[in-house]
Amino acid sequence: MLDMIRSETHPLDAPLPPPPQAQPADVALFLDLDGTLLDFAARPDAVVVEDGLRTRLRRLRTALGGALALLSGRSLQQIDALLGLPEAAAAGLHGAELRRANGRVSQLRPEAERLEALRDRARAIAAALPGVLLEDKGVAFALHYRNVPDAAPEVERAAHELLRFGGAGFELQAGNRVVELKPAGVDKGVALAALMLEAPFAGRVPWMLGDDLTDEHAFARVEELGGVSILVGERRPTRARHALADPAAARAWLAALADAAATQPMEVR
Numbered sequence: 592m593l594d595m596i597r598s599e600t601h602p603l604d605a606p607l608p609p610p611p612q613a614q615p616a617d618v619a620l621f622l623d624l625d626g627t628l629l630d631f632a633a634r635p636d637a638v639v640v641e642d643g644l645r646t647r648l649r650r651l652r653t654a655l656g657g658a659l660a661l662l663s664g665r666s667l668q669q670i671d672a673l674l675g676l677p678e679a680a681a682a683g684l685h686g687a688e689l690r691r692a693n694g695r696v697s698q699l700r701p702e703a704e705r706l707e708a709l710r711d712r713a714r715a716i717a718a719a720l721p722g723v724l725l726e727d728k729g730v731a732f733a734l735h736y737r738n739v740p741d742a743a744p745e746v747e748r749a750a751h752e753l754l755r756f757g758g759a760g761f762e763l764q765a766g767n768r769v770v771e772l773k774p775a776g777v778d779k780g781v782a783l784a785a786l787m788l789e790a791p792f793a794g795r796v797p798w799m800l801g802d803d804l805t806d807e808h809a810f811a812r813v814e815e816l817g818g819v820s821i822l823v824g825e826r827r828p829t830r831a832r833h834a835l836a837d838p839a840a841a842r843a844w845l846a847a848l849a850d851a852a853a854t855q856p857m858e859v860r
């Protein structure tokens with residue numbers, strides 16, 4: 592799939608420059624959470640959010656006229672519990688849940704019986720893989736192997752077994768020491784494009800910060816829309832055109848943007 596966007600001018604594994612200077616009045620900001628703003632923890636429920644980050648995100652969202660959205664593999668409920676920003680636009684479960692800027696939420700809901708059968712199968716699969724953690728997200732099932740990285744090939748095989756069992760309507764999303772079965776047809780790029788059609792995002796330049804394979808869908812949309820794509824971390828290849836070293840660098844970048852946005856003259860649109 593990545594071959595499709597290989598180009599002479601932008602080798603996918605080239606060293607990437609830092610982000611350009613942002614003009615807050617024109618920015619629509621899209622942010623991944625884990626591995627981007629938050630450092631990874633041994634378990635997804637063990638991540639730490641600094642108080643300063645919550646306050647900064649709230650201030651920045653206001654300064655951007657509401658044009659700030661969170662795009663995560665976590666559920667909307669988890670995103671809100673972590674950040675305390677339930678008024679913000681957000682895509683949960685890689686886009687299977689979408690909350691627009693006006694607060695309206697749409698959710699892709701696979702048939703309950705099928706989900707129940709998938710859940711049972713996912714539990715059985717995880718139980719047979721010591722050290723692998725099953726994260727049940729309701730309509731998506733993630734197999735985390737952060738604590739047993741050598742188990743990658745077995746987890747990959749198990750995920751494909753789960754995909755065959757799930758059948759049409761589901762697809763796999765690989766990530767940083769995780770493989771996840773999720774509803775097909777939604778991804779962070781689709782979610783970003785949907786949000787960009789509406790106020791207050793429409794007419795602004797999309798900026799996307801992300802670290803993982805699931806963020807590549809959003810990077811691709813951002814590039815199509817003439818925006819700014821920023822990879823957090825060392826993973827390659829990527830479609831992103833800019834990079835920041837790690838989540839600490841991403842948080843510092845966000846803080847600088849929040850300061851710049853707070854001091855800009857208010858613009859009437």
Ligand SMILES: [Mg+2]
Pocket residue numbers: 623624625626627801802803
């Ligand atoms: Mg991430």
